[in-house]
Structure formats: C-alpha cells, structure tokens
Amino acid sequence: MEHCFSDVQVLWASRFDYQNDWSLRVHAHDHYYQIIHFLEGSAQVQVGKRVVKAQGNLLMFLPPGEMHGILQVYSEKLCTLDIKFTITNPTLANACNVIPVLSLPSGDTLSHIMQSILQQGVLKPPLYQSMCSVQMGMLLIELIRNFQTHSNDPIIKQNVDIPIERVHHPLVRDVLRYLDSRSLDVLCSEDLEAVFSVSYRYLSQLFKQALGCTPIAYAQKSRIETAKTLLISTNATIKQISEKLGYADIHQFTKSFCKLVGLPPARWREQELNFICKDVNIDPDFSNQYFLETGSSFPK
Structure with missing residues (x-):
C-alpha cells in the first residue's frame, strides 16, 4: 500500500x-x-x-x-x-x-x-x-x-482545499470568488447578505451541501491558511500577522488559530522552523x- x-x-x-x-x-x-x-x-x-x-x-x-x-x-x-x-x-x-x-x-x-x-x-x-x-x-x-x-485572472484561482471549478451551484461559485478576493478582510453574515441579496441562512445551506461548511467558516479557514504561510515564510511578528489579517487583537488571532490548528501560532511556528535546513x-x-x-x- x-x-x-x-x-x-x-x-x-x-x-x-x-x-x-x-x-x-x-x-x-x-x-x-x-x-x-x-x-x-x-x-x-x-x-x-x-x-x-x-x-x-x-x-x-x-x-x-x-x-x-x-x-x-x-x-x-x-x-x-x-x-x-x-x-x-x-x-x-x-x-x-x-x-x-x-x-x-x-x-x-x-x-x-x-x-x-x-x-x-x-x-x-x-x-x-x-x-x-x-x-x-x-x-x-x-x-x-x-x-x-x-x-x-484571480477569480479562477484555487483557495485552500476547495477548487472553485468543482462547485456546480452558480451562487456558491460567486460567493467563493468573492471570499477569495476579500481573503484579508473580516467578513460577517450581514456583509454577504448585502452583497448577494439573499439570507445568510440560505447561503449556509447551499455551502454545507457543496462544501460541508458555512461561508464564514470557509473564510476563517482561508485566513488561518494565509497566517500559516506568513508564519513559516516571513519574519513578521505574531502581532503584525494578526493585524495584516484583520483580527481585532493578537488574542483573537491566537484563539482562532488554536481552534483550527490545535497549537498557538508562536508554538506552531517554532515547531515548523525546527525543520529548516534539514533533510526530509x-x-x-x-x-x-x-x-x-x-x-x-x-x-x-
């Protein structure tokens, strides 16, 4: 195997x-x-x-x-x-x-x-x-x-784990494109309702059917994936990264990161950097x- x-x-x-x-x-x-x-x-x-x-x-x-x-x-x-x-x-x-x-x-x-x-x-x-x-x-x-x-065209790019072209519902595709174009912004359900003129409850139903998560959960995962890239590829501080990604403060960023990754961002970075310049x-x-x-x- x-x-x-x-x-x-x-x-x-x-x-x-x-x-x-x-x-x-x-x-x-x-x-x-x-x-x-x-x-x-x-x-x-x-x-x-x-x-x-x-x-x-x-x-x-x-x-x-x-x-x-x-x-x-x-x-x-x-x-x-x-x-x-x-x-x-x-x-x-x-x-x-x-x-x-x-x-x-x-x-x-x-x-x-x-x-x-x-x-x-x-x-x-x-x-x-x-x-x-x-x-x-x-x-x-x-x-x-x-x-x-x-x-x-950034509209067709793939974000995180979900290729847009595999999503068949046109509204879900449109929302994915919008979320990808606003990946560094803090979005809420009211923002999506205003842009797409439908209820967030309806959007969430469509998203769960297509992707298994809500639009806001998808956006949060995307921000954390971007955070991981910044942590491993730049010397930016945790505070600088949290500000770049639009978090209210470093504590909110750390809480969100821990929820999805299982480790605080500083500890995750230290763990990943331990593998630099080593054969794998x-x-x-x-x-x-x-x-x-x-x-x-x-x-x-």
Missing part, C-alpha cells in the same frame, strides 16, 4: 534559509525533477544560460538536466521550499512541458501543497509516501492547468547531494 499512487514519486523535501554569504553551485540533476519556491528575500540565480534576480514568489521548475544555481543572496536571508521528485507516467511528464522554468504563480496554493508534503515527510503518518505522491500530482496539475490556459527524505533510499557553498559551516 505504501506506493499505491505511482505516477509521481517524491524523493526529498526541505525548507531552507540561505544566509547572506551562502550560494548554490550551478549544477543539474540527471534523473529527477526539482521545484524551488522562493518565499522571501532576494538573490541572483542562474537557470540554464539565464541569470535573473529572484525575489518574492518566484518558482523554479527544473526538469532533469536543467542547469541551475543561486549565485548570490542579496537579502539578509533567503527562504525557499524545495522538493525533488520523479515522474513515472510519460503522459504526465509530457504535459509538464508547458510549465516554464521560471514563473510567478498567483495565490498560496502551491506553497500550501509544498508545505503539506514537507510536513508529511517529517511526521511520516501511515501511507505518507502515497499522500506525498498525490499532493505532488495535484501541484503539477495546478501548474499545467495554469499555463495551458495562460490565465492570470520522503524516499528513505534517496541520498541528497549538496551543492551548497557557505561562508560558515552548514547547519545539520
């Missing part, structure tokens, strides 16, 4: 914080793919023969044989999510040809999936390898679909080869 999903095999994952005097020697991998998602900071990177400035949300999609490296870190710290994997399904591998080597994806879907894969590798629950394969397949399909349609082997037989060059010893 451990390998019951075999189109994609995830080999390794990690969260890295590159320091200012670190670099990644230009190299390529012969037999596997790699995705590096730049979460925070800026650096000069080389991909193939191109040298570009990477900052913010840049995604590097590296098929086997693609030369790449981080030549210089400009910021005090460069935060990345990194996954290495193989594709065993030729049709899927061929479909991935539409994915550019460098892109700027919209929304937090990709980083959420990559963080979930990392978490699976750390905790190793039953069937974790199969779950990582499924999630990696979802990530690839999300990229393929995005670049096949060439659409940057999804495939126990995979041996990661380092090309990192540092001005000081590399933390194991």
Whole structure:
C-alpha cells in the first residue's frame, strides 16, 4: 500500500534559509525533477544560460538536466521550499512541458501543497509516501492547468482545499470568488447578505451541501491558511500577522488559530522552523547531494 499512487514519486523535501554569504553551485540533476519556491528575500540565480534576480514568489521548475544555481543572496536571508521528485507516467511528464522554468504563480496554493508534503515527510503518518505522491500530482496539475490556459485572472484561482471549478451551484461559485478576493478582510453574515441579496441562512445551506461548511467558516479557514504561510515564510511578528489579517487583537488571532490548528501560532511556528535546513527524505533510499557553498559551516 505504501506506493499505491505511482505516477509521481517524491524523493526529498526541505525548507531552507540561505544566509547572506551562502550560494548554490550551478549544477543539474540527471534523473529527477526539482521545484524551488522562493518565499522571501532576494538573490541572483542562474537557470540554464539565464541569470535573473529572484525575489518574492518566484518558482523554479527544473526538469532533469536543467542547469541551475543561486549565485548570490542579496537579502539578509533567503527562504525557499524545495522538493525533488520523479515522474513515472510519460503522459504526465509530457504535459509538464508547458510549465516554464521560471514563473510567478498567483495565490498560496502551491506553497500550501509544498508545505503539506514537507510536513508529511517529517511526521511520516501511515501511507505518507502515497499522500506525498498525490499532493505532488495535484501541484503539477495546478501548474499545467495554469499555463495551458495562460490565465492570470484571480477569480479562477484555487483557495485552500476547495477548487472553485468543482462547485456546480452558480451562487456558491460567486460567493467563493468573492471570499477569495476579500481573503484579508473580516467578513460577517450581514456583509454577504448585502452583497448577494439573499439570507445568510440560505447561503449556509447551499455551502454545507457543496462544501460541508458555512461561508464564514470557509473564510476563517482561508485566513488561518494565509497566517500559516506568513508564519513559516516571513519574519513578521505574531502581532503584525494578526493585524495584516484583520483580527481585532493578537488574542483573537491566537484563539482562532488554536481552534483550527490545535497549537498557538508562536508554538506552531517554532515547531515548523525546527525543520529548516534539514533533510526530509520522503524516499528513505534517496541520498541528497549538496551543492551548497557557505561562508560558515552548514547547519545539520
């Protein structure tokens, strides 16, 4: 059962914080793919023969044989999510040809999936390898679909776990689009009633039938998922994050976070950051080869 999903095999994952005097020697991998998602900071990177400035949300999609490296870190710290994997399904591998080597994806879907894969590798629950394969397949399909349609319209983006295009009721789709566009705002039932001219009770019935939760519960989960991304990918304080997400105060934010995650935000961040710069082997037989060059010893 451990390998019951075999189109994609995830080999390794990690969260890295590159320091200012670190670099990644230009190299390529012969037999596997790699995705590096730049979460925070800026650096000069080389991909193939191109040298570009990477900052913010840049995604590097590296098929086997693609030369790449981080030549210089400009910021005090460069935060990345990194996954290495193989594709065993030729049709899927061929479909991935539409994915550019460098892109700027919209929304937090990709980083959420990559963080979930990392978490699976750390905790190793039953069937974790199969779950990582499924999630990696979802990530690839999300990229393929995005670049096949060439659409940057935020209205069709996926938020949290619920793809809008799988929801058939037109009103629920409209409300989802609205919630996604107001993901940093504090919304109440009266706001939705005013915008859509229907009772919140009716909206909740439709949402529960389609998604299993109310519109406000969906919005709250979306805000907490955004909070988790900010906690793991930025140096913002808990207070700053709570303010950015529109909470009245840090106590309200902590209470909401604990309710959905099971831990206070500070403790959850500490737990997640403990895995930075450490190998997380999804495939126990995979041996990661380092090309990192540092001005000081590399933390194991």
